[in-house]
Amino acid sequence: MFQFAYRRSPDQDRSSPPRHDVVVVGAGPVGLTLAIDLAQRGRRVLLLDDADRIGEGSRAICFSKRALEVWDRLGVAAPMLAKGVQWQVGKVFLRDEQVYRFDLLAEPGHKMPAFINLQQYYAEAFLVARAGELPGIDLRWKNKVTAVADRGGHVAVTIDTPDGPYELEASHLVACDGARSPIRAMLGAAFIGETFEDQFLIADVKMRAEFPTERWFWFDPPFHTGQSALLHKQPDDVWRIDLQLGRDADPEVERRPERVRPRIERMLGHGDFEFEWISLYRFQCRRMERFVHGRVIFAGDSAHQVSPFGARGANSGVEDAENLAWKLDLTLSGGNAAALLGSYDAERVQAADDNILNSTRATDFIAPHSEYERMLRNVALGLARGHEVGKRMVNAGRLSQPSLYASPLSTPDHDAWDAGPPPGAHLRDVPLGDGFLTDAFRAAGCRFTVLRDGAGPEVPGAAVIDAAASPLFAARYGTRPGDAYLLRPDGYVAGRFRAAAAGAIPAALHRARGAA
Amino acid sequence: MTLRTESRFADPDAAYRLLVEAHRKIDPEHGPALDAALVLLLANHIGDPAVLADAIAVAVKVVSPQRQ
Structure with missing residues (x-):
């Protein structure tokens, strides 16, 4: 193409x-x-x-x-x-009953969607x-x-x-x-690392469908008994379908369209689709x-x-x-x-x-390693029908979040903070001016940047963004006037400083640049 | 009911994993005994027969073959 x-x-x-x-x-x-x-x-x-x-x-x-x-x-x-296709809601079904629902971006004021x-x-x-x-x-x-x-x-x-x-x-x-x-x-x-024994069929099918743009995951669905299934929308009326096939499936047989078609027909309830792609995987971590x-x-x-x-x-x-x-x-x-x-x-x-x-935890939950793990998984699913304790143990994939780095480039907090991204965390977006903080960071050149709540001293070698005008900044970053975050060129937090500690910013910048 | 069934672990996946890892370390034939030991230890830790009775009632419903 x-x-x-x-x-x-x-x-x-x-x-x-x-x-x-x-x-x-x-x-x-x-x-x-x-x-x-x-x-x-x-x-x-x-x-x-x-x-x-x-x-x-x-x-x-x-x-x-x-x-x-x-x-x-x-x-x-x-x-x-x-x-x-923008989406943020996922649903998990046990058989034909919804047992869990998540919303990935409940926080307003971000330029970019959750996914x-x-x-x-x-x-x-x-x-x-x-x-x-x-x-x-x-x-x-x-x-x-x-x-x-x-x-x-x-x-x-x-x-x-x-x-x-x-x-x-x-x-x-x-x-x-x-x-x-x-x-x-x-x-x-x-x-x-680890290779997982279960095989999964991944099919991209083209069809007109009215399913919502949500991630739908089934354990033991009526159309694919004893296994799991995933349905997710892509552009151009293409839908990603994952079907768990178990350990003993023969990949050469299972990837044949005449073998795959009836499985998908059972899932969708009709045969009005074309295959864009079919493949079989064993996953590794x-x-x-x-x-x-x-x-x-x-x-x-x-x-x-x-x-x-x-x-x-x-x-x-x-x-x-x-x-x-x-x-x-x-x-x-x-x-x-x-x-x-x-x-x-x-x-x-x-x-x-x-x-x-x-991803290992999720894969093990979806494809249990032993009879005990299958039993534990099924009991958790059973508890999820009506009990919060089970719902939060149901693991059909915990979606990608940036990690919090324990980094040699970070300067640990000296002051007390009760909100905001700590050193080693990524920048959290807020509305700012006509756009967003992420726009201001880009406009400042994606370099070392002092992100301030209000005015403050210049720091040689760093750009400055004053975010005091943002209606969400102070709450989301836990700042008071004069406080500042030092951002790295990738937007991660190198350190943060109450107004009285602003004199420590140049040393934090020195450290974040990898200087001895 | 005095049994608390809201999710109480900050990281439920980690708690789930502890059980999985514990069972991976022992012979599967000793699995039920491991679980029984855990039940007795945790029931004693809670120390309230009413909570234990509530938990038994919920658990029996979950494992009984008829869907409620």
Whole structure:
């Protein structure tokens, strides 16, 4: 559907390997987000992809508010929102009875919705279009990395193309090359975790339907006895359907359309649909021990993999990219590489563990490991019919939320705060002026920013946003006039200070920049 | 009824997981005895026969095959 052209690069005709500051491998959502963020910070980025088209099929569909806030900063949220389906309500059914309902964004005053559903190929197409607007990005299709070697001062990269191989050097190489990362294999790095035995059928079907735009999950539905099912709307009248098939299903048989069709007909109560995609999965939750290997850095599925219950795959990859972009930028400007890239590793390993924990719990609840766990799950579901204690134990996926980082870059609270995001938490949006705080952060340049309640002293090296005029800021951030938050270039809180402690902000900025 | 059935754990998933992990560590044939030991310990911790009687009434309804 989205086809691009291989073009020969002048690099392929040079007598010695050219040097690039940053080489990003893999033009998926993570690699594209990273490249765009770096290019907007003034960096030149070489982005390589082994294919020349955007892959179709059933991959990520749910994009979180945090991912949309990142993409808004990168100038690409508007087309995503225009095309995507907004949703925030989820319902869980036991057999044909609703036992649990959640609303993901009860808080008003955010620019971005809780979630949109959008086929990954659309998200990638919008990102590719945005990348094409930025002269700092050199995107090369049909460029397959076949070897990487850390030479101490740089990474030597060998690339195969339709015109044959060539070589170049990278100051830093970021592997965004997916769960089966060839670069991870080249480094011989382990990727360890849990494989779940149950198989799941994922089908994208095209049909006209009047179901609401909510996430519907069934345990033991009448149309698929003893298993689970999920229904979720995508743009273009496409619906994502997940059906649990159990451990012993034969994938070759189960993915045949004549086998899948009756199952979906039972679910929908009619046969008026076409298949856009059918695939069978066994899920895994695993991660690399560390994401930074000298000058080779891993981001997205190459570094960590989760089951899909919770929309924690692509969204956490986008969060990796935003976490890494400003640190790599500062490193290339002569910043403290060990502290900055070390904090990427520390923070995103925490996030990966958080995502793995949550998606493992959900997957185990949906597909119990043993007779005991099945019995415990069914009793919890039974209790959920009428008792709050059971409802909150029913786990059909806890949806992606940004993690709270215990970070070496954060300055711990010195004052008492009874509201607001603590150090290591992400910026919480509020209305401000004609727009939102996230707009003001973008306008200030997505750099270190002092976010104030009213006037206060200048801090060299940081932008300033005065949010006192926002009707929600003081309550949502727990501030009194003169108080200030220090935000990092990714919008995370580096520290916060009551008016009397404003003198501590420069030291907190120094620490957040990774300085010793 | 004196039994509290509103959700009381800050993180119910973590509490659920504790039970799962406890059972993963023992031989499945000892599972019912583990649960029985937990029931006796927790019932004693609550220390109120009226609450125990209420809990028994709810639990019997949940596990009985007829849907209420």
